[in-house]
Amino acid sequence: MPANSPRCTKRILLSDLNRILDPLVFLTPSLTKGKIFLQQLWQIKIDWDHPIPDEIREKWLRFYNQFEELGALTIPRKCKPVMSDHIEVHRFCDASEEAYDACIYVRSKDKNGQWCSWLLCSKSRVAPVKGATIPRLELGGALVLALLAEKVAAAWELDVKDFHLWTDSTVALGWIQSEATRFKTYVANRVDQILELTNAQQWRHVGTAENPADILYRGWLSHSNDGWEHSFTTLPDEETLPERRVVKLTLTTMDQSIGIIEHYSSWRRLVRDVAWFLKFIDFRRPRQIGTTARYLSVSYLNKAETSLIRQAQLQEFNEEYISLSKNKEVSGRSKLKGLHPMLQSENLILVGGRLANAQIAENQKHPIVLPATHKITRLIFEDTHQTLFHCGPQALLAEVRQRYWQIRGRSMARSVTKRCVTCVRARPRFVSPLMAPLPKQRLIPTRPFAVSGVEFAGPLMIRSGIRRQTGKRHGLQSSYVSPQGPFT
Numbered sequence: 134m135p136a137n138s139p140r141c142t143k144r145i146l147l148s149d150l151n152r153i154l155d156p157l158v159f160l161t162p163s164l165t166k167g168k169i170f171l172q173q174l175w176q177i178k179i180d181w182d183h184p185i186p187d188e189i190r191e192k193w194l195r196f197y198n199q200f201e202e203l204g205a206l207t208i209p210r211k212c213k214p215v216m217s218d219h220i221e222v223h224r225f226c227d228a229s230e231e232a233y234d235a236c237i238y239v240r241s242k243d244k245n246g247q248w249c250s251w252l253l254c255s256k257s258r259v260a261p262v263k264g265a266t267i268p269r270l271e272l273g274g275a276l277v278l279a280l281l282a283e284k285v286a287a288a289w290e291l292d293v294k295d296f297h298l299w300t301d302s303t304v305a306l307g308w309i310q311s312e313a314t315r316f317k318t319y320v321a322n323r324v325d326q327i328l329e330l331t332n333a334q335q336w337r338h339v340g341t342a343e344n345p346a347d348i349l350y351r352g353w354l355s356h357s358n359d360g361w362e363h364s365f366t367t368l369p370d371e372e373t374l375p376e377r378r379v380v381k382l383t384l385t386t387m388d389q390s391i392g393i394i395e396h397y398s399s400w401r402r403l404v405r406d407v408a409w410f411l412k413f414i415d416f417r418r419p420r421q422i423g424t425t426a427r428y429l430s431v432s433y434l435n436k437a438e439t440s441l442i443r444q445a446q447l448q449e450f451n452e453e454y455i456s457l458s459k460n461k462e463v464s465g466r467s468k469l470k471g472l473h474p475m476l477q478s479e480n481l482i483l484v485g486g487r488l489a490n491a492q493i494a495e496n497q498k499h500p501i502v503l504p505a506t507h508k509i510t511r512l513i514f515e516d517t518h519q520t521l522f523h524c525g526p527q528a529l530l531a532e533v534r535q536r537y538w539q540i541r542g543r544s545m546a547r548s549v550t551k552r553c554v555t556c557v558r559a560r561p562r563f564v565s566p567l568m569a570p571l572p573k574q575r576l577i578p579t580r581p582f583a584v585s586g587v588e589f590a591g592p593l594m595i596r597s598g599i600r601r602q603t604g605k606r607h608g609l610q611s612s613y614v615s616p617q618g619p620f621t
């Protein structure tokens with residue numbers, strides 16, 4: 134035996150362990166212990182060809198010598214009795230802190246009513262060094278069992294969904310019977326793999342003491358003929374199962390109207406489209422007089438305009454809107470405080486003011502408040518600017534204020550005029566001509582009045598009066614030719 138040699142290294146131990154040919158894995162109980170021993174050896178981080186410590190070497194030799202007893206082990210070539218007329222295939226899985234495993238037994242009943250069971254094959258895996266909990270290992274055993282069952286079913290040309298699958302872990306059973314997405318990724322992935330191969334109804338619970346798979350890491354006991362009587366147990370409630378994913382609810386609200394407005398660059402087109410929407414909504418309602426017309430009426434356009442402006446006001450002046458709807462004063466910090474706002478019957482915020490008795494139109498007495506930087510406000514200004522044939526900011530603001538009162542309207546009017554492509558293209562550019570060099574008499578210092586001359590000049594702009602206004606004065610129009618003083 135090479136392990137007895139003086140140079141007992143990790144490479145030799147691995148070679149010794151893998152020298153045992155066990156295609157159907159009947160010797161899993163013994164070989165699993167060898168794998169666990171190698172895993173422990175791995176953790177001390179010893180080189181492949183470095184002699185292992187004496188203490189570990191003695192342990193290995195004691196374990197390795199037990200393999201000699203395997204020579205007395207007899208395994209029947211046929212697992213199915215000749216006279217049996219009832220055959221069942223049972224699969225078990227189990228786990229411990231060191232390993233998890235699965236085994237498949239064939240159970241048959243002969244004509245005398247005697248049951249006998251034979252181990253068909255098994256599979257085991259050593260538990261990972263880190264991050265393994267018993268429920269996770271139990272679930273790993275269930276996955277190994279499902280994979281093993283699929284192989285056996287394929288070899289026997291049977292449907293794997295007809296087999297009985299047993300586990301002694303109520304937690305693993307609870308995971309399999311629950312919805313996988315409610316658990317953490319590790320559990321959810323394995324439950325998904327298990328349920329791809331098997332049905333949740335195939336999985337049953339067996340008591341730990343009766344679980345034949347338990348022998349795989351306790352050591353080889355015997356072929357127990359009976360021991361997997363179906364034990365009924367109550368599965369844990371899904372809410373109490375471990376590894377549940379913490380559900381985080383995030384409430385997001387989307388204002389659909391903002392999305393609509395952002396797609397428009399024309400106020401009129403936006404109003405018309407919203408008006409068509411409103412007409413369509415009315416059309417879907419029980420038929421009313423006047424709703425079947427195929428054109429838009431002014432009432433729909435007005436309704437669309439009102440709803441769009443109301444939406445803009447709700448977004449920008451929500452607190453004020455709530456206060457006014459409760460017949461309260463707006464907050465002292467509000468931008469609308471100085472306007473004494475009031476709420477209209479159509480739920481629009483209007484300017485209060487003191488013009489209630491004026492002989493002017495109603496919308497001039499109480500103009501509609503527009504937010505300072507809202508897209509709706511800009512669209513209204515742009516539309517008015519184009520309606521007035523690209524007027525200047527003063528005229529634009531005056532026209533808009535016939536009906537609306539916009540916060541910081543002057544800056545919006547300037548901005549709209551400045552950004553208008555048509556206005557920018559039409560804006561004249563003043564080109565200053567290249568002037569001739571100055572006469573040398575102006576550049577050479579001399580005594581006063583040594584040189585004098587006359588130069589043409591244009592009209593003079595003078596300031597006069599209380600407001601110091603500038604402008605042409607008729608009295609000076611004759612002084613287009615002004616006397617030029619001494620050059621120096």
Ligand SMILES: [Zn+2]
Nearest residue numbers: 523553555556
């Ligand atoms: Zn323009």
